[in-house]
Amino acid sequence: MSDHEETAPQQPGMDAFVKGLWKENPVFVVLLGMCPVLAVTNSVINGIAMGLASTFVLIMSSMIVSLVRKLIPSEIRIASFILIIATFVTVVDYLIQAISLDIYRALGAFIALIVVNCNILGRAEAFASKNPVGLSIADAAGVGFGFTIACFALGAVREILGSGTFAGFRVLGPSFEPWTIMALPGGAFFVLASWLLLFNWMRERKAVRA
Numbered sequence: 001m002s003d004h005e006e007t008a009p010q011q012p013g014m015d016a017f018v019k020g021l022w023k024e025n026p027v028f029v030v031l032l033g034m035c036p037v038l039a040v041t042n043s044v045i046n047g048i049a050m051g052l053a054s055t056f057v058l059i060m061s062s063m064i065v066s067l068v069r070k071l072i073p074s075e076i077r078i079a080s081f082i083l084i085i086a087t088f089v090t091v092v093d094y095l096i097q098a099i100s101l102d103i104y105r106a107l108g109a110f111i112a113l114i115v116v117n118c119n120i121l122g123r124a125e126a127f128a129s130k131n132p133v134g135l136s137i138a139d140a141a142g143v144g145f146g147f148t149i150a151c152f153a154l155g156a157v158r159e160i161l162g163s164g165t166f167a168g169f170r171v172l173g174p175s176f177e178p179w180t181i182m183a184l185p186g187g188a189f190f191v192l193a194s195w196l197l198l199f200n201w202m203r204e205r206k207a208v209r210a
Helices: 002-022 036-037 045-070 074-099 101-110 114-118 120-127 131-161 185-208
Strands: none
Touching: 002 131, 002 185, 036 101, 036 114, 036 131, 036 185, 045 074, 045 114, 045 120, 045 131, 074 101, 074 114, 074 120, 101 114, 114 120, 120 131, 131 185
């Protein structure tokens, strides 16, 4: 058997993972889950924490939904998916409290709002409920890490320009005058728009080259 034939069965899972990072990035392409992206990305740590919390819930809920997809009646599938998601949101809520109360306070109500994050419920309904466990986990991981990358990107720009720090460490000199707007909602919209422009330009450039 050739190397190509040996690796071929892994390709669907890799495609499912990669598309969430780039082709179907939940923030920069699909524009979903904007509420936490704009609200808690005033620092790198907060952005990464929200991204990883969402990724954990996304992977675990997609795995469970895929496992029980044939057992759930179609009439109650959405309610069942929300119940599964809420279970893992509760788990991640307690985990964040145990790890860091400062991060827990910074994320606030947006941890609980992961339950209604359209990224997570959407992947459960559109993908996990129709595909086997392996593919569902790969898809959830891709979307989750794509969401985390987006939160990190916004948090990095906003923290550097808004405070002169990166993950709490000062990177700009004492003479730097912080841009206060970056810590406010207006700054979040401005940074998001800038990243969207860059992301779309890169996609168009790649398409032209292809």
